[in-house]
Amino acid sequence: GIQVEQSPPDLILQEGANSTLRCNFSDSVNNLQWFHQNPWGQLINLFYIPSGTKQNGRLSATTVATERYSLLYISSSQTTDSGVYFCAVGQGGKLIFGQGTELSVKP
Amino acid sequence: GAVVSQHPSRVICKSGTSVKIECRSLDFQATTMFWYRQFPKQSLMLMATSNEGSKATYEQGVEKDKFLINHASLTLSTLTVTSAHPEDSSFYICSASRQKSYEQYFGPGTRLTVT
Numbered sequence: 001g002i003q004v005e006q007s008p009p010d011l012i013l014q015e016g017a018n019s020t021l022r023c024n025f026s027d028s029v030n031n032l033q034w035f036h037q038n039p040w041g042q043l044i045n046l047f048y049i050p051s052g053t054k055q056n057g058r059l060s061a062t063t064v065a066t067e068r069y070s071l072l073y074i075s076s077s078q079t080t081d082s083g084v085y086f087c088a089v090g091q092g093g094k095l096i097f098g099q100g101t102e103l104s105v106k107p
Numbered sequence: 108g109a110v111v112s113q114h115p116s117r118v119i120c121k122s123g124t125s126v127k128i129e130c131r132s133l134d135f136q137a138t139t140m141f142w143y144r145q146f147p148k149q150s151l152m153l154m155a156t157s158n159e160g161s162k163a164t165y166e167q168g169v170e171k172d173k174f175l176i177n178h179a180s181l182t183l184s185t186l187t188v189t190s191a192h193p194e195d196s197s198f199y200i201c202s203a204s205r206q207k208s209y210e211q212y213f214g215p216g217t218r219l220t221v222t
Binding site for chain 1: 109139141145149150151152153156198200202204209210211212213215216218
């Protein structure tokens with residue numbers, strides 16, 4: 001089955017810093033989503049991005065499908081950005097999740 | 108749009124009893140719904156995929172007789188954990204997708220504790 005690797009596994013930032021999270025996957029996909037899981041467990045949809053580039057406020061994402069990776073950029077980080085960021089990729093409807101990046105933003 | 112709800116948000120039950128969890132798409136019709144399980148400090152693992160009006164497809168290693176899934180309408184899917192044991196304690200999350208779309212929208216999750 002398809003493999004999904006996220007890096008780094010953990011990241012500590014000072015408020016205001018920028019960061020890049022990476023997601024590598026082992027096969028072609030028809031779905032790629034980025035999520036933020038908040039402390040209560042809710043998965044927040046950040047991007048649906050099987051290819052191309054999207055931006056939403058301080059967040060942006062790029063997926064290079066031919067090279068099988070996606071990047072999530074967080075600029076001017078805030079303490080409320082803390083939590084776990086998951087990349088999930090899909091083939092034929094099902095999603096396979098990476099292990100996540102745990103982000104901690106310090107004031 | 109694309110709001111998914113789950114009920115209950117938290118449940119505690121005794122070993123040997125059954126628990127039902129509901130997943131509803133509130134503002135769209137969900138042709139496909141998915142059930143995931145997440146253990147502490149781990150990622151989400153897909154348990155099963157259900158399409159409205161048909162039997163669920165279970166992932167390898169998931170006992171279909173233990174985790175009963177019903178997708179009776181385009182807005183409701185239920186997961187019943189039968190004869191629950193402490194090792195079934197986990198965070199159960201559902202998701203839903205629209206017709207002709209692969210994007211999934213997730214519910215807030217249900218934390219199950221079996222004592």
